[in-house]
Amino acid sequence: MDNSIDLKTILKTVRSSLPGRLRLRLPQLVSIDSDSALLITQWIESHGESIAVSLNPRVGSLLITWDPNRDNLDTKELFSEAAEYLNYATSLGIINEEKKSKENASTYQIENCAKSLAKQAEFLGNGILDRLCPYIAYDIKQKARKRRVTQNRLMLASLLFSVGVLATSQTKSHVLFGGAFLALLTVHLLQHRKVL
Incomplete structure (x- = not known):
């Protein structure tokens, strides 16, 4: 079974997109540990000087903001790199998609x-x-x-x-x-x- 994350999958996670503001909802980020969250945040922020990232691991939400006048953030390129990054993190076991989905299903049933x-x-x-x-x-x-x-x-x-x-x-x-x-x-x- 191929658990790889492709660009199409990443694009489906977009909740809102405005110039200078992008919100994503990624199930892979639900309950991610703080060290991994920091790595992801730093990686995205390294794409420009005005980029700021807020990651909420409770719901898997990622908010990226930037000044469109200072940084020309190519979101498609960012998504493509993000898919590679998430696949790499999953292969290293930093993100365990199967475990997360089982935990989410169990929590959902209990709730x-x-x-x-x-x-x-x-x-x-x-x-x-x-x-x-x-x-x-x-x-x-x-x-x-x-x-x-x-x-x-x-x-x-x-x-x-x-x-x-x-x-x-x-x-x-x-x-x-x-x-x-x-x-x-x-x-x-x-x-x-x-x-x-």
Whole structure:
């Protein structure tokens, strides 16, 4: 199986290209070590005086900026050299494309599973809260606010009961009310995860 990187492959990685600014997304650079990242950065910057490179190994993003008035950066020549450089780095084991793709696939599956579980837990928690709203937040008229008030009141009550039964040495009740509090807190955090 030929894992060589050609010019056509490199050209597909271009995310944006403007005079003096070029952004690439290269899967081969995901999770690259800092020494290799420094080598790549220095190699690209050696093509002109005004060239600056920013490499983000977390996502495999490479931003190249330069002053078009000072440096005439021939991007096709740079891409051709980059393909050779990446092939050389892969052959030396600096970049392990197969390992990276397996790591990315595994990470992607774990993230998808976690997101799916979080959505299911949030859905289940919201369903329970909606059923309890008429009994706990009976004094609230706004429908959107009822669930939030119900959740807050249940969290406060379960926390108070958990601490209260702990004072009376009822360990089983403490675990029960503490578990209820943690379940409500989990739903709360799932609902507000974007602002955490």
